[in-house]
Amino acid sequence: MTDRPNPTAPEDEAVDGPLTLRVGVLVLWIQAALVALLAVVELVQLIRNGTDQFEWAAWIIAGPLVAAVALFFAGRLLINRRLAGRGLAVTIQLCAVPVAFFMITGDNDAWVRVVGALIALSVVAAVALVVAPASRRALVA
Structure with missing residues (x-):
């Protein structure tokens, strides 16, 4: 694999990558920011409410933080093709x-279902953009 741009691509696409890849990375980074925000909110709630089980609290915070870092790192890898x-x-x-x-399917409030639907839409959008033919050509070339 080389880092050379595709010589048949338009000039702006050769430098920045295809639009599908750039928007896909943007979706990944938005997801990373929201998951990191979720971890911070959980941490604040745990500190405010006080917990006596610090091991479980650490796992509750570590999961979203690892996911946020992985999403950011995946975006960086894609930017670097x-x-x-x-x-x-x-x-x-x-x-x-x-x-x-x-x-979406659980016995939840309406706002939880809406957030679940937004998560599902962002998942479909991210996968579709990252595996799009233009993105694939930019990553393989």
Whole structure:
């Protein structure tokens, strides 16, 4: 794999990459920011309410933080046109599918269902953009 741009691509696409890849990375980074925000909110709630089980609290915070870092790292790999970024991004998105499914189909409030639907839409958008033919050509070339 080389880092050379595609010589048959338009000039702006050769430098920045195709639009599908750039928007896909933007979706990944928005997801990373929101998951990191979720971890911070959980941490604040745990500190405010006070917990006596610090081991469980650490796992509750560590999961979203690891996911946020992985989403950001996948975006960086894709920006640098590394094929491994696509696999990492799709894998993380597949991990979000059960979360969205149970948020939508569970016995929850309406706002939880709406958030679950937004998560599901962002998962579909991220995967579709990252595996789009233009993105694939940019990563393989």
